[in-house]
Amino acid sequence: MTNIFESITHPTLILDEKKARRNLESISNKIENQNILFRPHFKTHQSAKIGSWFLERGIRPITVSSVEMATYFARHGWNDILIAFPVNLREIDAIASLAKTTSLSLLVEDLETIEQLNNHLVEEVELRVKVDVGARRSGVDWNQPQKIIQIVDRINSSPRLKFGGLLTHAGHSYRAHGVNEVVALYAQTLERMQSVQLALLENGVENVRISVGDTPTTSLVQNLGDIDEIRPGNFLFYDMQQFKIGSCSLEQIAVCVTCPIVAIHKDRDEIVVYGGAIHFSKDYYARSDGSNGYGLAVGSASQNWDCNNIIGEVKSLSQEHGVIKCLPGKAELQKTGDLLCILPAHSCLTVQAMRTYTTLDGQIIQTLNSDC
Amino acid sequence: MTNIFESITHPTLILDEKKARRNLESISNKIENQNILFRPHFKTHQSAKIGSWFLERGIRPITVSSVEMATYFARHGWNDILIAFPVNLREIDAIASLAKTTSLSLLVEDLETIEQLNNHLVEEVELRVKVDVGARRSGVDWNQPQKIIQIVDRINSSPRLKFGGLLTHAGHSYRAHGVNEVVALYAQTLERMQSVQLALLENGVENVRISVGDTPTTSLVQNLGDIDEIRPGNFLFYDMQQFKIGSCSLEQIAVCVTCPIVAIHKDRDEIVVYGGAIHFSKDYYARSDGSNGYGLAVGSASQNWDCNNIIGEVKSLSQEHGVIKCLPGKAELQKTGDLLCILPAHSCLTVQAMRTYTTLDGQIIQTLNSDC
Numbered sequence: 001m002t003n004i005f006e007s008i009t010h011p012t013l014i015l016d017e018k019k020a021r022r023n024l025e026s027i028s029n030k031i032e033n034q035n036i037l038f039r040p041h042f043k044t045h046q047s048a049k050i051g052s053w054f055l056e057r058g059i060r061p062i063t064v065s066s067v068e069m070a071t072y073f074a075r076h077g078w079n080d081i082l083i084a085f086p087v088n089l090r091e092i093d094a095i096a097s098l099a100k101t102t103s104l105s106l107l108v109e110d111l112e113t114i115e116q117l118n119n120h121l122v123e124e125v126e127l128r129v130k131v132d133v134g135a136r137r138s139g140v141d142w143n144q145p146q147k148i149i150q151i152v153d154r155i156n157s158s159p160r161l162k163f164g165g166l167l168t169h170a171g172h173s174y175r176a177h178g179v180n181e182v183v184a185l186y187a188q189t190l191e192r193m194q195s196v197q198l199a200l201l202e203n204g205v206e207n208v209r210i211s212v213g214d215t216p217t218t219s220l221v222q223n224l225g226d227i228d229e230i231r232p233g234n235f236l237f238y239d240m241q242q243f244k245i246g247s248c249s250l251e252q253i254a255v256c257v258t259c260p261i262v263a264i265h266k267d268r269d270e271i272v273v274y275g276g277a278i279h280f281s282k283d284y285y286a287r288s289d290g291s292n293g294y295g296l297a298v299g300s301a302s303q304n305w306d307c308n309n310i311i312g313e314v315k316s317l318s319q320e321h322g323v324i325k326c327l328p329g330k331a332e333l334q335k336t337g338d339l340l341c342i343l344p345a346h347s348c349l350t351v352q353a354m355r356t357y358t359t360l361d362g363q364i365i366q367t368l369n370s371d372c
Numbered sequence: 373m374t375n376i377f378e379s380i381t382h383p384t385l386i387l388d389e390k391k392a393r394r395n396l397e398s399i400s401n402k403i404e405n406q407n408i409l410f411r412p413h414f415k416t417h418q419s420a421k422i423g424s425w426f427l428e429r430g431i432r433p434i435t436v437s438s439v440e441m442a443t444y445f446a447r448h449g450w451n452d453i454l455i456a457f458p459v460n461l462r463e464i465d466a467i468a469s470l471a472k473t474t475s476l477s478l479l480v481e482d483l484e485t486i487e488q489l490n491n492h493l494v495e496e497v498e499l500r501v502k503v504d505v506g507a508r509r510s511g512v513d514w515n516q517p518q519k520i521i522q523i524v525d526r527i528n529s530s531p532r533l534k535f536g537g538l539l540t541h542a543g544h545s546y547r548a549h550g551v552n553e554v555v556a557l558y559a560q561t562l563e564r565m566q567s568v569q570l571a572l573l574e575n576g577v578e579n580v581r582i583s584v585g586d587t588p589t590t591s592l593v594q595n596l597g598d599i600d601e602i603r604p605g606n607f608l609f610y611d612m613q614q615f616k617i618g619s620c621s622l623e624q625i626a627v628c629v630t631c632p633i634v635a636i637h638k639d640r641d642e643i644v645v646y647g648g649a650i651h652f653s654k655d656y657y658a659r660s661d662g663s664n665g666y667g668l669a670v671g672s673a674s675q676n677w678d679c680n681n682i683i684g685e686v687k688s689l690s691q692e693h694g695v696i697k698c699l700p701g702k703a704e705l706q707k708t709g710d711l712l713c714i715l716p717a718h719s720c721l722t723v724q725a726m727r728t729y730t731t732l733d734g735q736i737i738q739t740l741n742s743d744c
Contacts, residue, residue, distance in 0.1 A: 008462065009460070009462040009463050009466070010438075010439075010440070010460070010462070010463065043691060043692075065691060065692045066382075066646075066692055067382075068382070085634070085646070085692055085693070086634035086635045086644060086708075087634065087708075088381070088382070088632045088634050088646045088709075089632070089634075089708055089709035090380065090381040090382070090632045090709055090711075091381050091382065091632075094381070109635055110635070110636070110708065112707065112708060113708055116709070136640075137644065137688070137690065137693060137695055138634070138635045138644045138693065139635075171690070260460045260461070260462045260463075262457070262458035262459065262460050262461075262510070263458045263481055263482070263510045263511075264482070268508075272458060272509065272510045274438075274457070274460045277653060277655065277721055278721065278724045281649060281653060281654055282653055282654040282655050282721070283649065283654050316509070318509065318543070319415060319437060319720055319721065319724070320415075320437045320438055320457055321457070321509060321510065323509055335484065336458075336459075336461055336482065336484060336485055337460075337461035337462055337488070339462075348691055349649055349650065349654070349691065352650045352691070353725075
């Protein structure tokens, strides 16, 4: 087996396929055992090749976050796609064209958009109503059931549009810490979604499906309760944000960026690596002292990175530089030209920035962003 | 003239070529009038086409931040290139190959790297010693002149290596506010660089060149003093970070990302746009209330964006969503499917993320990252 680290010259996104497949197995077993539909979010990996690992497990419905991503996966044979992003009316032609070959599900939250979809679409499309259970990003407030009822009625009055249930993303779970907070937040999410479901039932709309989904919930909540569908994505790779929430162990994180060391400042226990905002994005997590952390630097063993050899944490990123605050004594053990392996703050954005994966056995895996 | 905004369907990086050319003219005149060598940083635009605007003004020496970027611009005919990033020894073969056709200047800050360069390079290469005047990222501390003298002596003892002077990047100027702070910081930078220059002179090293460079300094300091070279990059487009420092007016910002509106929440004066971390990066500036700002949303006029019609500020970004906190009364004037123009927090990272520009007359301009 080749040592891929030897030939690396610049920041490279390394994927441990075994870890990712184990994460997939564990999460999909958990969901399927509870008779919930698993509709994984493919915005994390954005790769047709990695998508095939899901297919091998018989998983066919998927979630994406843009029309572009839906088009990419439809081209690779996926035909049951939820675009979990409010409909962008400027892409209505691309949506209409996609709906010809793909069973498409879209998110709506206002009457005007439904009107436009009704006027422009030819094929039947399923609409989910996006409910805001507290994340305050998009969706109709769960506390305004009358508004939701009005939207559902409008959908049901159109022959082209099909009401596909209620959907939420409890994005505020990313600010939770530990299993208790995540479990409590999930209980609140369920309660709020079910109150909307009940309001619809009282207005004669029966069998309303509920779709939820985020990685902290899926990882930490044992019994997912009375829901119909769940849509996590990040669990495939996890990252330092998820580790800090408590969703995963360090060992479960399945991607890292290997970065050449370009400068060492022993006097202040710092190392500068070639690896910056253009490789990691600039997303962060809170370090134990409250400052921003941009990644965890560990050493490399012969065939993999080594979570037992923590070197330090990335304390700042500029365009191409990363500065690592090292554990005492660690900086002086390194030399320029060596590599450090950095577990990213947010794997979805790091994958987006890096565009291709290199597996531990040296395979290159393309994504939507490198398939040009 | 076509209205490019009409045909836009998804987040698009718009470049106002006239504004960028005016920024270039103003900064290059200022530098040349003071008999300082202008070596602009091309990491901001990363485009051969935009590079040609500099060539039209007779500017030939350039700065880049990676071997990859140096290779790209060398391929497009640039042959006097400073790689303003600590030497990455893992790319020594690419550096050696580039040095055959290009006058190359590299940054060093330790003896080990110089040793390796001496052993592996064939062509003559110029080395600049990186001095840390307070940014605490990379470079030898200005307060350790003995270390710098040792490094310069080692360079001068090699027949292949040529000492090219002292270089600093006062990156801490990006945390300054207003002309007074920037001017004071620059005076301190000059003083520190000159103290190192003097220490070298006392050790027999004469005519040591000083290279400085950052956009706040170049924009705000009238008399740049006794330096030899300056290397700003961001000034070409500016951005909200520079506006907040005081380096530019809103009208000077030469790029924006136009984003479709996908949801409107009038009750809380918020708009959700298609335009997120994958388009802007996640860099930010401090809003007037101290919270993070990720961009300024303005309306579009028929042929351009309109800085006189401020809609609000981007208060959060997720992978594809941007949430805009609107000025009172502004949210209810918008509708889904309309466009907002967002002046980015940090144009360099936004250009990197977006990869191609669309000019106001509809031309597409490629960058290093889209030339595939």
